[in-house]
Amino acid sequence: xxxxLKDFEQEVREWISVHAPASLYGTRKGRFxxxxxxxKAQEPSRDVRRWLEACIERGWTAPTWPTxxxxxxxxxxxxxxxxxxxxxxxxxxxxxxFGLTMxxxxxxxxxxxxxxxxxxxxxxxxxxxxxxxxxxxxxxSDLASxxxxxxxxxxxxxxxxxxKVWTSHADKSDWIFCLVRTDTTVKKxxxxxxxxxxxxxxxxxxxxxxxxSGQSPFCEVFFEDVRVPTDHxxxxxxxxxxxxxxxxxxxxxxxxxxxxxxxxxxxxxLVGLARRHLxxxxxxxxxxxxxxxxxxNAMEARCFDLTLQRIAxxxxxxxxxxxxxxxxxxxxxxxxQRRWSLAAEIAGTNCLGWDAGxxxxxxxxxxxxxxxxxxxxxxxxxxxxxxxxxxxxxxxLPK
Numbered sequence: 001x002x003x004x005l006k007d008f009e010q011e012v013r014e015w016i017s018v019h020a021p022a023s024l025y026g027t028r029k030g031r032f033x034x035x036x037x038x039x040k041a042q043e044p045s046r047d048v049r050r051w052l053e054a055c056i057e058r059g060w061t062a063p064t065w066p067t068x069x070x071x072x073x074x075x076x077x078x079x080x081x082x083x084x085x086x087x088x089x090x091x092x093x094x095x096x097x098f099g100l101t102m103x104x105x106x107x108x109x110x111x112x113x114x115x116x117x118x119x120x121x122x123x124x125x126x127x128x129x130x131x132x133x134x135x136x137x138x139x140x141s142d143l144a145s146x147x148x149x150x151x152x153x154x155x156x157x158x159x160x161x162x163x164k165v166w167t168s169h170a171d172k173s174d175w176i177f178c179l180v181r182t183d184t185t186v187k188k189x190x191x192x193x194x195x196x197x198x199x200x201x202x203x204x205x206x207x208x209x210x211x212x213s214g215q216s217p218f219c220e221v222f223f224e225d226v227r228v229p230t231d232h233x234x235x236x237x238x239x240x241x242x243x244x245x246x247x248x249x250x251x252x253x254x255x256x257x258x259x260x261x262x263x264x265x266x267x268x269x270l271v272g273l274a275r276r277h278l279x280x281x282x283x284x285x286x287x288x289x290x291x292x293x294x295x296x297n298a299m300e301a302r303c304f305d306l307t308l309q310r311i312a313x314x315x316x317x318x319x320x321x322x323x324x325x326x327x328x329x330x331x332x333x334x335x336x337q338r339r340w341s342l343a344a345e346i347a348g349t350n351c352l353g354w355d356a357g358x359x360x361x362x363x364x365x366x367x368x369x370x371x372x373x374x375x376x377x378x379x380x381x382x383x384x385x386x387x388x389x390x391x392x393x394x395x396x397l398p399k
Contacts, residue, residue: 019054021047034096038129055094070124099123133178150180170219194240323393333376
């Protein structure tokens with residue numbers, strides 16, 4: 001490490017010691033993992049607010065973004081030092097959300113200067129929360145078949161009609177970035193436009209979608225004669241598919257990283273679960289097959305973590321994620337699903353509970369996590385779709 005980077009590392013440590021509240025140390029990937037922000041958010045605790053405001057002032061809610069939009073302007077090596085220090089202290093990120101992980105990077109790549117000035121600072125400051133309007137009832141894996149229409153009216157407005165589905169956190173969001181059909185006379189990918197819509201617009205309504213796990217971030221979003229200014233189009237009309245593909249790479253990278261984070265201490269959790277249910281408080285676990293499965297999962301998680309670090313380095317250097325992001329999404333979702341299936345297998349009949357009667361809180365939580373994991377290989381692009389992308393775009397195999 002160069003002298004300049006060593007000085008920066010010392011600066012980061014001193015800054016954190018002054019500005020990070022003691023109550024947040026050790027909470028990363030635990031009881032708290034960052035504030036989502038937005039107009040509809042409940043006011044966070046005083047310590048969370050203090051941490052957020054300190055990082056906003058320094059630009060460290062988006063450390064590598066340009067300073068003119070409120071980012072930190074850090075180089076890759078500096079951003080890595082900051083993140084490593086937060087991880088070491090188990091401090092949560094000050095702000096999270098789809099604005100930071102998906103829309104912001106996409107606007108930096110494709111947005112007009114006016115769009116960047118309008119939307120990126122509120123993202124950095126946690127003032128707006130974004131959701132993603134891609135999937136429709138008849139357009140999920142085959143996303144290019146979407147039918148939600150945006151018809152140009154006289155003047156400078158579009159009239160938007162249609163429905164989006166599986167929209168995560170739509171009920172808590174202020175804005176939605178959508179794919180809409182603006183031309184039905186060309187092939188389906190060529191008639192799509194990327195549009196930004198204020199969720200407070202007249203004609204937008206949201207309905208929650210319940211899941212078998214008992215918890216759900218998913219919603220349906222309905223658009224009935226919603227008027228949207230034409231300057232809310234990102235890039236060009238009918239060129240939204242190009243923007244969408246770029247954003248999906250950011251999305252799959254984000255999903256992979258998020259799922260990977262939940263696996264970081266899963267080995268210890270699996271061992272602890274096995275000791276409790278197999279009544280093996282010390283020494284080697286009595287089941288050799290189970291020992292092998294836990295070890296295999298731990299090795300896969302370590303390999304995945306190293307891959308994430310390489311991707312993070314590329315992003316910090318300004319390299320947008322390529323089709324290789326599908327590998328992250330595929331591996332993370334499959335690995336997470338196998339982890340929870342193994343946990344359910346260890347728990348046996350103790351993983352069959354739904355109510356408190358005779359079941360521990362931990363086992364009830366395990367049941368819900370196992371059920372929730374069934375969706376991991378579908379949401380954000382199914383495993384089959386990711387395999388197609390990897391085959392065509394990464395390996396260059398013929399159609």
